Amino acid sequence: MTDTTAEETGTPEARSAGAKFLKAFALLSESRIGMIGLAIVVFWVSMAIIVDILPLQDPLAQTRGAVNMAMMSEDKTGVMHWMGTDSKGRDILSRLLHGSRIVLFWSTIATVVAYSLGMLMGVTAGYRGGWWDEIISYIGNVLLAFPQIVLLLVILSAFGPTSTFGLWLKSTLGLDKTIVSGGLIVVAITFSTAPQVARIVRGIVLDLKTRDYIAAAEVRGERPLRIMLVELLPNARGPLIVDACLRLGYVIITIALLGFLSLGLPPPDPDWGKMISEGREWGYFGLNMMLWPALAISSLVLGLNLLADGLREISLRD
Amino acid sequence: MLQLAGKRLIQMAMIMLTVSILLFLSFEADIGNLATKILGQYSTTDQRLLWLEKNGYNEPLVYRYLQWAWNALRGDFGESLQFATPVSKLLKDHLLNTAILGGLVFGITVSISLVLGVLSGIAEGSPRDRTITIVAVVTTSIPEFASATILVAIFVFWLEWLPGTSPFTDGLTWADANQLVLPVMVLVIYNFGYYTRMTRASMAEVMTSQYVRTAILKGLPYKRVIMRHALRNALIAPFTVMILQLNYLLSGVIVTEVFFSYKGFGKLLYQAATFNDSYVIEACAMVAVFIAVFSQFVSDIGYTLLNPRIRLS
Secondary structure, three states: OHHHHHHHHOOHHHHHHHHHHHHHHHHHOOOHHHHHHHHHHHHHHHHHHHHHHOOOOOOOOOOOOOOOOOOOEEOOOOOEEOOOEOOOOOEHHHHHHHHHHHHHHHHHHHHHHHHHHHHHHHHHHHHHOHHHHHHHHHHHHHHHOOOHHHHHHHHHHHHOOOOHHHHHHHHOOOOOHHHHHHHHHHHHHHHHHHHHHHHHHHHHHHHHOOOHHHHHHHHOOOOHHHHHHHHHHHHOHHHHHHHHHHHHHHHHHHHHHHHHOOOOOOOOOOOHHHHHHHHHOOHHHHHHHHHHHHHHHHHHHHHHHHHHHHHHHHHHHO | OHHHHHHHHHHHHHHHHHHHHHHHHHHHOOHHHHHHHHHOOOOOHHHHHHHHHHOOOOOOHHHHHHHHHHHHHOOOOOEOOOOOOEHHHHHHHHHHHHHHHHHHHHHHHHHHHHHHHHHHHOOOOOHHHHHHHHHHHHHHHOOHHHHHHHHHHHHHHHOOOOOOOOOOOOOOOHHHHHHHHHHHHHHHHHHHHHHHHHHHHHHHHHHOOHHHHHHHHOOOOHHHHHHHHHHHHHOHHHHHHHHHOHHHHHHHHHHHHHHHOOOOHHHHHHHHHHHOOHHHHHHHHHHHHHHHHHHHHHHHHHHHHHOHHHHOO
């Protein structure tokens, strides 16, 4: 609502926001791979949004006698399973599309949380310097010394959903098991991702810090927090938008990977990584069940990477 | 130079120390939980207390940490709860297997990506360059467990050329070498893209430099310009990045080992994590961090040694 009304009344700010968006789109449309990437991402995002109103089977409903069916086959009740069924007789197409919502939901949350913390860490380390920088960089170095999966395995086995801490969250606080698992995954991903973001932001801020407008803000007597959040971060956004796209792709891979390693979200909700690992137990008969989620996750990450490439291309051209 | 190496070594030691404290606190601070895990859910409180007393868990935390760290330094990481074998023995066997897989992958990935990176970097913007870049983006977008799935579908079930798992039940023998093909392929496919793009960027930058232009203008054969003038300078940056990337390679190795049931370091760590085998997780994480920190050290020192601008200043 705000968008349209603002445009009609013609507030300069709103007009420029709409115009900026159109301009960015026009720029991106010059990059063919960027547009392909955008199309793939938009496809999956819209699937995640409208999946409820699509004429699909229930993703959790198990059909008796219709187990491990091949693609394009009908079960005895005459229901068509376009992508076949899994080892419990559930419709793969439906699980795949419902899975897109789960993957995109949790990966977006994890990326936003990790990014916010990482940007805060990076801008503080870069702008404040001195001890702030020493301490933040040290924390980052310690966390980045772990290969990412090792860090995730360590965090999730010490504090994961089945640890004393996870059980405490579930029993004492009475939280839902999906929320506990998802929350712990978000925390684990933040631990492994935020330091990387912080490192990039710190590098950009060290450069921006020497600009005249920062000196001007300091002379005006603005508080450091305001300088960091209002003056520095918005001006660092160019490379960060590209990086965020790539980062979201990595987070999606990580979440699916945790699902594949049975450390992810609890069953029976469809999670692409989990679907692959369920199929793996069935060897040849599970092949159909593994291939679709493998293609889905590859296409989504490919879309994000192509989009990031397109964005980088246009940002270099300016 | 020596000063730099010394400084880096101290930083390395500090990070290892911090990591060891964090690991110890996450897995062994809660001794009640530890006793339950070892003696089983149905042990009585008395049994647990007795066990804690007998194994010295009632000592202060600091004392226990020092003892654990001292033993770990001597290579004694305790005994696995799951396999009832000393952790050091498990680690030794599994690490060797991982070193074989990782070494093969690293060698192949580096050779492929150097060739492709140079080929696309010397002709920036050409159709060849664009094709290589797009292939690199596509392959780095397919995570290891997805590409493993697709490759298994093709080579194991459709063409029936290769085995779909790599358990090496008779040990590593030449007869079973075909079990290594798929894991190596999966890891190379995922990793070569990034290396290629690094090499390409570095090569493209060098090609626009003054000295390469001079060399071309003074009439040297093109091949010679590339081989003697451009390549040697262009490889410094990718070299350091490739060594730094060992960290990421190790992450990928873990996934691939789990997928193909390859008895390596990653499989061990994964089994330990799902079983909550504290001592094995601690040991594996320490080893992984050591590899990561050490490769960073090698890359730092290597960069200084290779780059004359830094070395001579």
